[in-house]
Amino acid sequence: MRFWLVMLVVLALSPPARAEPELRGHGGPVRAIAVTPDGQIAITGSFDQSAIVWQLDRGIARAVLRAHEGAVNAVAVLPEGRFATGGADGRIAIWSRADFSAPERLLDVHSGPISALALSPDGQWLASASWDSTLRLTPLGAGESRTFAGHQGNVNGVAFSADGRAVVSAGYDASLRIWPLDGAAPRVVKLPTPLNALAVTHDGTMAGGGADGSVFLLTPDGALRQQIEAAEAPVIALAFSPDGRRLAAASPRGAVSVFDASSGEKIFTLNGPGLPVWSLAFTPDGRQLLSGGGDRIVRRWDARTGEHLGPVVIERGSDVFAGLDGSRGAEVFKACAVCHTLKAGDGPRAGPSLAGVMGRHIGTAPGYVYSRGFAAHDIVWSKAAIARLFELGPSTFTPGTKMPEQTVGSAEDRAALVDFIEKATAAP
Numbered sequence: 001m002r003f004w005l006v007m008l009v010v011l012a013l014s015p016p017a018r019a020e021p022e023l024r025g026h027g028g029p030v031r032a033i034a035v036t037p038d039g040q041i042a043i044t045g046s047f048d049q050s051a052i053v054w055q056l057d058r059g060i061a062r063a064v065l066r067a068h069e070g071a072v073n074a075v076a077v078l079p080e081g082r083f084a085t086g087g088a089d090g091r092i093a094i095w096s097r098a099d100f101s102a103p104e105r106l107l108d109v110h111s112g113p114i115s116a117l118a119l120s121p122d123g124q125w126l127a128s129a130s131w132d133s134t135l136r137l138t139p140l141g142a143g144e145s146r147t148f149a150g151h152q153g154n155v156n157g158v159a160f161s162a163d164g165r166a167v168v169s170a171g172y173d174a175s176l177r178i179w180p181l182d183g184a185a186p187r188v189v190k191l192p193t194p195l196n197a198l199a200v201t202h203d204g205t206m207a208g209g210g211a212d213g214s215v216f217l218l219t220p221d222g223a224l225r226q227q228i229e230a231a232e233a234p235v236i237a238l239a240f241s242p243d244g245r246r247l248a249a250a251s252p253r254g255a256v257s258v259f260d261a262s263s264g265e266k267i268f269t270l271n272g273p274g275l276p277v278w279s280l281a282f283t284p285d286g287r288q289l290l291s292g293g294g295d296r297i298v299r300r301w302d303a304r305t306g307e308h309l310g311p312v313v314i315e316r317g318s319d320v321f322a323g324l325d326g327s328r329g330a331e332v333f334k335a336c337a338v339c340h341t342l343k344a345g346d347g348p349r350a351g352p353s354l355a356g357v358m359g360r361h362i363g364t365a366p367g368y369v370y371s372r373g374f375a376a377h378d379i380v381w382s383k384a385a386i387a388r389l390f391e392l393g394p395s396t397f398t399p400g401t402k403m404p405e406q407t408v409g410s411a412e413d414r415a416a417l418v419d420f421i422e423k424a425t426a427a428p
């Protein structure tokens with residue numbers, strides 16, 4: 001009772017509490033993040049072979065995108081409500097917000113894994129970097145694709161120059177290359193260590209992340225301006241703040257640090273990201289930094305102070321976990337709530353509503369588009385079947401599914417989970 005009184009006071013006194021929940025839903029490390037220019041939507045790619053489209057303010061998953069045979073290593077936001085994903089299968093998928101059940105286009109672009117994607121400033125071209133040693137430019141409208149060859153090994157980063165007249169790449173051959181789109185010979189900048197990551201600001205400043213833990217800052221024409229000792233292990237992700245003043249760098253061991261991009265001084269280190277951090281992105285307003293972790297979670301940080309944002313007190317009624325009853329089963333269900341609602345009338349999130357799921361044949365929630373492989377199984381959902389689903393994991397129990405791989409380790413938790421689902425999804 002005291003607790004609730006205190007909570008009520010806290011809720012009454014706090015400014016309209018903003019929900020800034022972590023994004024949990026992937027079944028593997030989060031390898032790539034991009035945010036739409038309006039700051040509303042994030043897309044993440046994962047080693048679990050899926051991409052997830054998130055509604056950022058509520059922290060819920062809107063769709064699970066599944067088209068690649070292998071990890072989704074790269075994601076990009078395209079114009080007109082579209083997204084691109086790049087896979088370890090060498091393919092690029094173009095997705096439209098109008099229908100996330102299948103890609104609008106699926107293009108065989110590279111003969112090796114795609115490591116990075118970038119959209120040209122005019123929105124016409126998608127650049128991809130690959131471990132097949134090449135870069136490709138794929139037209140989003142009509143036109144012929146272009147290939148840029150010359151790197152001696154994996155290409156790990158790609159970006160456009162500020163004026164859009166060149167594409168820049170970073171390679172494991174310890175070179176950063178600036179390729180003019182008019183066909184002139186590329187400028188090759190040799191650096192002392194292999195490069196794993198690349199970021200470019202609006203004014204053209206470039207940063208390369210090195211295998212020896214250095215970050216190299218270069219002027220727009222490729223002159224080395226500064227070398228920052230960023231980490232003790234390879235730098236594998238880099239992101240500039242939208243104003244270009246700050247640079248975040250992540251390495252598999254050690255932390256994520258944020259640097260002043262002009263002085264090279266460290267401003268702060270994030271405390272407790274799920275290491276290793278594979279991906280970083282600032283929100284377009286520059287207020288938040290998102291980090292995608294080896295522990296499958298996307299965390300949010302105050303980009304000015306490095307403070308961890310969330311889990312926080314969330315507005316009552318509006319949050320993902322509203323209506324969960326505090327039981328052990330409800331606690332376990334928190335891992336599901338980003339993608340599933342429980343009550344009739346609460347529509348689908350990235351997964352179908354579970355309202356009425358007990359006794360229902362697999363793949364038959366009205367209005368939800370399932371993956372074909374999943375809906376073709378012959379299963380009637382019961383407590384035992386759902387418990388088995390998360391004992392074995394969706395990819396084993398229901399091969400062909402787009403539900404990200406996850407298991408619930410303990411038999412007690414599975415029992416509590418299915419008791420909770422039965423109760424919470426029963427017709428009133």
Ligand code: HEC
Nearest residue numbers: 025064335336339350351352362363370371374401402403
């Ligand atoms: C990241 C999103 C995501 C998370 C997290 C998630 N699911 Fe799913 N779930 C899906 C998707 C997508 C489908 C549909 C699968 C398909 O079409 O291949 C699905 C399908 C299901 C189904 C089958 C429903 C039907 O109508 O046939 C059940 C049951 C289910 N999920 C339960 C759970 C439970 C319990 C959890 C938590 C332990 C969970 N899910 C976590 C996305 C998710």
